[in-house]
Amino acid sequence: MVGYLVLENGEIFEGERIGATNVDTACEVVFNTAMAGYLETFTDPSYAGQGIVMTYPLIGNYGVIPEDFESENIWAKAVFIHELAEFESNFRKKEALNKFLRDYKVPGLTNINTRKLTRILREAGTMKGYVTSSLENMAEIMQKIKEYEVGQVVKQVSIKQPVLYGKNYEKQIVLLDYGFKHNIVNSFLKRNVGVTVCPSTTSIDRILTLKPDGILLSNGPGDPENAQAEINVIRELCKTNIPILGICLGHQLMALAHGFKTAKLKYGHRGPNHPVKDLSSGRVYITSQNHGYYVVEDSVRSEVAEVSHVNLNDGTVEGIRYRDKNVFTVQFHPEACPGPEDMGYIFDEFVRGL
Numbered sequence: 039m040v041g042y043l044v045l046e047n048g049e050i051f052e053g054e055r056i057g058a059t060n061v062d063t064a065c066e067v068v069f070n071t072a073m074a075g076y077l078e079t080f081t082d083p084s085y086a087g088q089g090i091v092m093t094y095p096l097i098g099n100y101g102v103i104p105e106d107f108e109s110e111n112i113w114a115k116a117v118f119i120h121e122l123a124e125f126e127s128n129f130r131k132k133e134a135l136n137k138f139l140r141d142y143k144v145p146g147l148t149n150i151n152t153r154k155l156t157r158i159l160r161e162a163g164t165m166k167g168y169v170t171s172s173l174e175n176m177a178e179i180m181q182k183i184k185e186y187e188v189g190q191v192v193k194q195v196s197i198k199q200p201v202l203y204g205k206n207y208e209k210q211i212v213l214l215d216y217g218f219k220h221n222i223v224n225s226f227l228k229r230n231v232g233v234t235v236c237p238s239t240t241s242i243d244r245i246l247t248l249k250p251d252g253i254l255l256s257n258g259p260g261d262p263e264n265a266q267a268e269i270n271v272i273r274e275l276c277k278t279n280i281p282i283l284g285i286c287l288g289h290q291l292m293a294l295a296h297g298f299k300t301a302k303l304k305y306g307h308r309g310p311n312h313p314v315k316d317l318s319s320g321r322v323y324i325t326s327q328n329h330g331y332y333v334v335e336d337s338v339r340s341e342v343a344e345v346s347h348v349n350l351n352d353g354t355v356e357g358i359r360y361r362d363k364n365v366f367t368v369q370f371h372p373e374a375c376p377g378p379e380d381m382g383y384i385f386d387e388f389v390r391g392l
Contacts, residue, residue, distance in 0.1 A: 057139030071309030083217030087188035089116035101131025204232035216258030255288025284367030326374030
């Protein structure tokens with residue numbers, strides 16, 4: 039079945055529909071530069087509201103492996119790939135990617151020029167788009183694109199009731215779920231730290247009744263400035279002496295709670311190949327990232343905090359340490375494995391401080 043991606047600038051990409059072929063949808067179109075890990079990418083809640091362009095040309099070659107999922111759902115609104123593998127080769131695979139997308143009602147396109155599409159997004163910036171099987175009513179399509187907003191998606195992806203991972207551990211932390219990835223929890227369990235995952239809307243009083251040894255502010259989707267209720271809770275948490283670690287969106291929310299500013303990147307950082315320098319050691323690490331916003335360095339007040347990590351591609355802030363508090367945050371994903379475990383020291387340092 040022929041399908042189309044219509045961008046907000048009027049550019050049209052024709053391809054073959056995959057996944058949920060009967061679903062037309064608007065989305066924010068972004069690109070990911072990973073050569074592998076498409077399952078982790080599609081199930082990452084940070085992609086809620088977005089259509090993902092995979093820059094690597096062949097996707098689906100090792101099928102679908104549920105053990106590799108980062109959540110129980112596909113949060114991406116659409117998927118765009120150059121070539122869908124006809125045969126899957128992996129002893130762990132359970133099904134084909136096309137069926138997986140169809141079962142979760144996620145539309146996609148294959149046989150499109152993802153190289154050209156990525157270049158457009160790099161040059162013009164992230165755009166909104168629309169996936170459809172018909173171009174008969176372009177005026178209506180362009181209106182839907184114009185009206186589409188990712189919106190307040192944190193509450194959409196967050197769990198509804200607390201979940202405990204790991205009982206009877208000496209140390210226990212609370213993870214505030216703004217769209218957490220399973221491997222964050224696994225990273226703590228491997229370090230003998232239990233995790234209680236709580237909804238993003240959990241009150242400060244409820245958090246304190248759990249008597250956590252530490253707080254983890256998770257990754258998640260959307261514009262951080264839309265999460266004002268979560269920012270207010272973080273501001274109250276900072277008045278306690280509980281150690282806090284923030285990852286990705288959690289990093290941005292902590293900055294906003296201290297009066298710093300965030301801004302939108304032109305086309306985001308999404309992929310496993312972003313070089314980051316740890317300013318305290320001088321070491322450079324290759325990190326996995328997935329974000330469209332960043333903390334504005336000039337807004338970080340030196341009497342309150344210091345920048346601890348920087349991105350060597352564009353100089354943006356990748357980590358902040360807060361003075362007179364056991365609080366530090368990182369923009370990248372230490373639980374992801376491009377190194378494969380080079381960034382594990384972030385968790386090690388946090389656990390030592392519990």
